[in-house]
Amino acid sequence: MLGEGAHRLDELARSGREDGDMGIITRGFGGRREPEAAALPPGQYLTRDFPVLTAGPTQYVDTADWSFTITTETGDRTTWSWADLMALTSEDIETDIHCVTRWSKLGTRWHGVPVDTVLEHIETAADYLMAHSYGGYTTNLPLEDVLDGKAWLAYGYADGPLPVEHGGPLRLLVPHLYFWKSAKWLNGFTLLTSDEPGFWEGFGYHNHGDPWREERYDGD
Amino acid sequence: MTEQSASNSLDGNAAAGPFTDVFGFDVSTVLVTCGGCRASAVFAEQRAFLGGPGTVLRCPGCDHLLARVVQTTDELWLDMSGSSCWRFPLEASTA
Amino acid sequence: MTETPLRDRGKVGGPRPRWLPARLAGLRSETGTARTMTFDVPEWPGHQAGQHVDLRLTAADGYSTERSYSIAAPAEDARVSITVQEVGTGEVSPYLVENMELGDALEMRGPIGGWFVWSPSPEAPVEQPILLVAGGSGVVPLMAMVRERARSGSRAPFRLVYSVRDPGQVLFAPELAQHAQDEGVQVDLVYSRETPKDFARPAGRITARDLATPPDAGWPDDPPPRAYVCGPTAFVEHAIRTLLDLGYTNHNIRAERFGPSGG
Numbered sequence: 001m002l003g004e005g006a007h008r009l010d011e012l013a014r015s016g017r018e019d020g021d022m023g024i025i026t027r028g029f030g031g032r033r034e035p036e037a038a039a040l041p042p043g044q045y046l047t048r049d050f051p052v053l054t055a056g057p058t059q060y061v062d063t064a065d066w067s068f069t070i071t072t073e074t075g076d077r078t079t080w081s082w083a084d085l086m087a088l089t090s091e092d093i094e095t096d097i098h099c100v101t102r103w104s105k106l107g108t109r110w111h112g113v114p115v116d117t118v119l120e121h122i123e124t125a126a127d128y129l130m131a132h133s134y135g136g137y138t139t140n141l142p143l144e145d146v147l148d149g150k151a152w153l154a155y156g157y158a159d160g161p162l163p164v165e166h167g168g169p170l171r172l173l174v175p176h177l178y179f180w181k182s183a184k185w186l187n188g189f190t191l192l193t194s195d196e197p198g199f200w201e202g203f204g205y206h207n208h209g210d211p212w213r214e215e216r217y218d219g220d
Numbered sequence: 221m222t223e224q225s226a227s228n229s230l231d232g233n234a235a236a237g238p239f240t241d242v243f244g245f246d247v248s249t250v251l252v253t254c255g256g257c258r259a260s261a262v263f264a265e266q267r268a269f270l271g272g273p274g275t276v277l278r279c280p281g282c283d284h285l286l287a288r289v290v291q292t293t294d295e296l297w298l299d300m301s302g303s304s305c306w307r308f309p310l311e312a313s314t315a
Numbered sequence: 316m317t318e319t320p321l322r323d324r325g326k327v328g329g330p331r332p333r334w335l336p337a338r339l340a341g342l343r344s345e346t347g348t349a350r351t352m353t354f355d356v357p358e359w360p361g362h363q364a365g366q367h368v369d370l371r372l373t374a375a376d377g378y379s380t381e382r383s384y385s386i387a388a389p390a391e392d393a394r395v396s397i398t399v400q401e402v403g404t405g406e407v408s409p410y411l412v413e414n415m416e417l418g419d420a421l422e423m424r425g426p427i428g429g430w431f432v433w434s435p436s437p438e439a440p441v442e443q444p445i446l447l448v449a450g451g452s453g454v455v456p457l458m459a460m461v462r463e464r465a466r467s468g469s470r471a472p473f474r475l476v477y478s479v480r481d482p483g484q485v486l487f488a489p490e491l492a493q494h495a496q497d498e499g500v501q502v503d504l505v506y507s508r509e510t511p512k513d514f515a516r517p518a519g520r521i522t523a524r525d526l527a528t529p530p531d532a533g534w535p536d537d538p539p540p541r542a543y544v545c546g547p548t549a550f551v552e553h554a555i556r557t558l559l560d561l562g563y564t565n566h567n568i569r570a571e572r573f574g575p576s577g578g
Contacts, residue, residue, distance in 0.1 A: 203299055234573075263430075264431060
């Protein structure tokens with residue numbers, strides 16, 4: 001019926017078409033994506049925008065009221081105020097980011113404190129952590145994925161403070177995993193000796209989320 | 221609910237598409253009761269958060285998570301654990 | 316929140332909305348940044364005024380994305396019209412408004428949204444008066460209601476209060492002027508930033524005075540009017556507060572917000 005331009009796109013299973021539905025290429029539609037090819041994780045597409053995706057309302061937290069707490073497996077708590085956090089040595093980060101909704105953004109510039117720094121003096125035998133956010137969002141990570149310079153508490157983006165819609169005043173930045181792991185509006189870690197699923201990990205998404213191994217969904 | 225916090229959500233109306241995939245029909249007029257504050261409102265008047273890994277429905281009064289839908293490669297996942305009741309009208313009448 | 320009476324909720328069910336092939340069959344420019352696009356959707360099951368569709372666009376490299384758009388007109392055969400306002404930073408609306416050509420195809424799912432709908436009640440002894448409150452391109456689903464009223468020959472009293480930034484942004488201007496001549500239909504434009512020359516009302520956002528039923532409208536005391544509000548989130552919130560101040564209740568206000576992600 002549609003003739004030219006109608007193609008099966010079976011590989012786009014995520015789009016949820018039923019048996020017999022035709023995938024249709026929309027002529028001339030390219031999105032606003034970078035035209036040049038680049039090394040991207042499988043199934044990812046480049047974007048120039050920085051899409052704002054959330055599972056809940058934007059959290060407006062004044063830095064005067066803000067705090068970050070690490071709770072160990074024994075219940076010991078260590079809390080940083082905003083001033084405490086600002087006093088820690090911070091660094092610039094330039095990195096690519098990959099969202100499980102298939103957009104990737106190259107060369108984003110951040111500023112923040114390595115997660116190593118806040119975990120340095122914490123006594124723990126834990127192998128996992130649950131990151132918690134204002135608003136109740138959670139995401140779980142193995143400690144090995146946030147140590148050795150692989151993750152940051154980020155409070156700067158581009159050349160300014162991290163905008164609230166992107167998780168400001170502070171978010172977790174774990175750029176080598178899908179971006180749902182980089183929790184916005186971060187306010188704490190709970191250290192765990194056994195792994196537990198976070199908001200999306202317990203609901204269809206992969207527990208680990210390595211974009212280069214395309215660990216998108218539960219069972220991938 | 222502050223006006224600010226409302227700014228990144230839409231009406232439940234806008235989430236009806238993804239939930240249609242699960243139920244097989246439009247659920248806009250289903251009465252959903254919040255498991256947190258017990259307030260009831262039709263699906264279309266709840267709050268929707270779209271475009272992320274999944275489609276999320278929250279209570280407009282208390283932000284409680286009511287329901288979410290995720291589509292993976294070969295499954296649809298539905299979580300309704302945050303809502304205590306869904307009431308489906310059967311008889312048509314003037315809307 | 317008080318509970319919505321069952322009789323106001325319609326029924327669930329109906330045909331399962333599926334992704335259907337849709338081919339662009341008609342184009343009409345509305346303003347410099349908006350156009351009406353009419354699609355041939357051979358398997359279209361029909362729709363009610365106020366409903367929306369989901370569109371899926373897929374690029375040649377496999378990239379695929381979805382957006383929702385309000386339907387602008389009653390169903391005519393298997394044709395579905397939407398009116399798209401270009402959102403500069405979006406990846407979909409600039410394509411729809413500037414690049415898509417007649418004969419091009421995409422996928423459409425719908426109709427969706429059985430709550431934000433109006434249909435005539437010819438059997439009612441007195442038809443319920445309808446206040447439509449539009450902010451910007453939020454006029455689109457409300458225009459579908461105005462058109463459905465005319466198409467069905469309904470005599471329900473209608474009043475559209477349509478807020479736009481400036482005179483260049485008015486969608487459907489000639490047709491609205493025509494409908495305003497119909498018995499029982501009133502159309503009032505409100506300009507938020509800049510008015511036409513010699514326009515009596517100064518530029519500014521919608522007020523209680525704009526939304527109060529004019530004394531000469533001749534609306535019945537019973538049933539009370541129902542308001543449909545559509546626009547950007549902040550506009551809708553403000554309009555709802557204003558309507559509640561005027562005596563409307565949550566029961567007779569229906570709202571549809573659109574957010575910044577609509578591009």
